[in-house]
Amino acid sequence: MSKKLVILLGVLVLLSLVVAPGYAQEGAQCDDVYTVQADDWLSKLADRFFGTYLAYPAIVDATNAAANKDDSFAKIKNPDEIEVGQKLCIPSKEEAEAFLKPKAAEGKVLVEFWSTDNEEERVKVYEEVAARYMAQNPNVEIRIVPIEEAGVSQRIAVAVAANRVPDIVRMGIERVAAFAADGILDEDAATATIQAIGEDDFRAGPLQMVTNPATGKYSAVPFDGWIQAIWYRKDVFEQLGLEPPVTWDAISAACEKVPGFGNFLYGLTLGTDPGQNYGHQVFEQVAISNNAWPFDEQGNVTMNTPEMIEALRWYASLQECATPGPQYWRGAREAYEYDQAAMLFYSTYIMDDLVEGSGLEGGGKVQLSTPDLAARTGFAPRMEGPNGSATYGQLVTLAIMKGADPVAQDVVKFFLTEGYQDILALAPFGKVPVLKSAVDEWKNSSEYFKNYDPETLDQIANGYDTMQRWLFRPDYDAVERAVIGDIEGRLLIPQVISRIALEGSMTPEEGAAFLQEQVENLLAERRAQAQ
Numbered sequence: 001m002s003k004k005l006v007i008l009l010g011v012l013v014l015l016s017l018v019v020a021p022g023y024a025q026e027g028a029q030c031d032d033v034y035t036v037q038a039d040d041w042l043s044k045l046a047d048r049f050f051g052t053y054l055a056y057p058a059i060v061d062a063t064n065a066a067a068n069k070d071d072s073f074a075k076i077k078n079p080d081e082i083e084v085g086q087k088l089c090i091p092s093k094e095e096a097e098a099f100l101k102p103k104a105a106e107g108k109v110l111v112e113f114w115s116t117d118n119e120e121e122r123v124k125v126y127e128e129v130a131a132r133y134m135a136q137n138p139n140v141e142i143r144i145v146p147i148e149e150a151g152v153s154q155r156i157a158v159a160v161a162a163n164r165v166p167d168i169v170r171m172g173i174e175r176v177a178a179f180a181a182d183g184i185l186d187e188d189a190a191t192a193t194i195q196a197i198g199e200d201d202f203r204a205g206p207l208q209m210v211t212n213p214a215t216g217k218y219s220a221v222p223f224d225g226w227i228q229a230i231w232y233r234k235d236v237f238e239q240l241g242l243e244p245p246v247t248w249d250a251i252s253a254a255c256e257k258v259p260g261f262g263n264f265l266y267g268l269t270l271g272t273d274p275g276q277n278y279g280h281q282v283f284e285q286v287a288i289s290n291n292a293w294p295f296d297e298q299g300n301v302t303m304n305t306p307e308m309i310e311a312l313r314w315y316a317s318l319q320e321c322a323t324p325g326p327q328y329w330r331g332a333r334e335a336y337e338y339d340q341a342a343m344l345f346y347s348t349y350i351m352d353d354l355v356e357g358s359g360l361e362g363g364g365k366v367q368l369s370t371p372d373l374a375a376r377t378g379f380a381p382r383m384e385g386p387n388g389s390a391t392y393g394q395l396v397t398l399a400i401m402k403g404a405d406p407v408a409q410d411v412v413k414f415f416l417t418e419g420y421q422d423i424l425a426l427a428p429f430g431k432v433p434v435l436k437s438a439v440d441e442w443k444n445s446s447e448y449f450k451n452y453d454p455e456t457l458d459q460i461a462n463g464y465d466t467m468q469r470w471l472f473r474p475d476y477d478a479v480e481r482a483v484i485g486d487i488e489g490r491l492l493i494p495q496v497i498s499r500i501a502l503e504g505s506m507t508p509e510e511g512a513a514f515l516q517e518q519v520e521n522l523l524a525e526r527r528a529q530a531q
Contacts, residue, residue: 031092054374056098112166118146167404178485187217205464214478218399224431226347227463234378255321268343269332272325274498285392289385304516312508339369349430393467
């Protein structure tokens with residue numbers, strides 16, 4: 001295990017950072033019922049009941065399962081947030097041990113598949129695809145484990161400490177380089193899987209994104225992705241005589257003019273929640289549009305440059321017309337759907353929501369304030385800043401972890417072939433296929449496609465060709481890419497944005513200096529680790 005990962009685990013133990021629960025233990029029984037007292041936290045309770053802090057997700061799972069049947073229990077959404085007086089379902093030591101050391105039924109191979117597609121209806125589709133595979137391969141048991149995207153790094157770190165790393169993890173590309181550098185991904189398995197599917201069928205961009213410069217191998221298998229854009233009320237922009245929100249000046253002009261027009265209270269919603277990577281995703285496009293990058297061509301850290309300071313200052317200035325923070329993607333989406341804000345930084349995932357309304361956290365759907373919202377919405381994927389232009393997108397991968405059973409390769413292949421269209425159909429606009437052979441069927445996979453201009457659809461389908469990320473810069477080596485993954489995994493950008501735009505505890509200059517120091521430390525750790 002790398003020194004960095006050991007240090008990270010120490011932090012996790014001390015702070016008990018958020019770790020999403022594993023697969024629901026529907027049959028879990030309460031061996032004991034515990035009422036939370038002052039100064040309790042889950043890892044301490046797990047150590048008391050089971051002899052190891054690493055088993056605290058088992059308490060989360062059991063309590064959430066109990067809450068499905070008994071209203072006296074409350075679900076635990078964030079393991080850091082348990083309240084005095086709250087009831088916890090404590091499973092037996094045997095069930096906790098089963099959580100730490102999952103086993104398949106006798107005579108079967110267990111493949112544990114952690115998925116950040118964690119909404120209930122999506123998990124069901126993954127389970128249906130897995131069931132089809134198991135019907136064809138009765139000696140294999142696949143368990144789909146929903147996890148929270150923001151907690152992937154923490155969850156994996158705890159899994160490594162508990163020696164219960166899963167076989168397959170659905171994760172964003174930003175995590176891949178860091179995990180590859182930590183030596184916990186099976187690059188030989190990923191490469192073999194891509195070759196088994198057919199390298200020529202993959203788009204070149206995604207394959208380049210998962211290639212480890214240090215080894216020349218594929219670190220993970222490309223799965224799907226999305227393109228980020230500013231979605232905006234083009235009807236309102238036309239009425240106000242505003243240019244499409246492509247340039248910084250046009251975005252700022254709309255930010256000033258929209259609030260107070262009609263029902264609009266705000267110009268946009270800005271990513272300002274320090275605990276969510278939404279702000280990082282939005283800011284990175286802003287930074288690239290001003291030619292602000294984390295490293296220069298010689299590998300020096302360049303977080304404290306005039307270009308980065310200017311990007312931080314302009315980003316924070318948008319808060320003057322934005323919904324009050326802290327905000328992340330959910331608040332941004334709903335503010336746009338309710339006609340509270342006229343601009344939205346969002347991925348192509350939003351497109352079906354603009355037709356029928358998005359799902360609410362507590363159940364049900366948003367009732368769109370403007371029924372024909374999709375038709376009134378414009379699409380601006382490119383951002384032009386003072387020193388450049390940028391598009392931004394995401395590639396999602398299926399990573400095969402070190403130590404995974406070889407059958408995991410076949411499972412990944414199945415999800416990218418026989419089960420692929422089922423997965424893409426969950427959210428066709430947010431799951432752009434990485435396989436050329438899948439595009440035509442994908443374009444016919446949803447009735448919502450007819451609500452958008454064909455030019456927009458072509459831009460989405462070809463989005464991998466123009467996608468830009470700090471991570472994808474071709475002159476960055478494996479260490480620098482790993483550090484970029486660390487920057488996002490540790491939420492450094494969202495923390496700085498919150499301090500500048502919301503708290504006022506940092507100036508843009510101080511924020512850039514803080515980032516410079518933090519990234520220099522990360523780079524030093526990674527270089528020492530690579531020696």
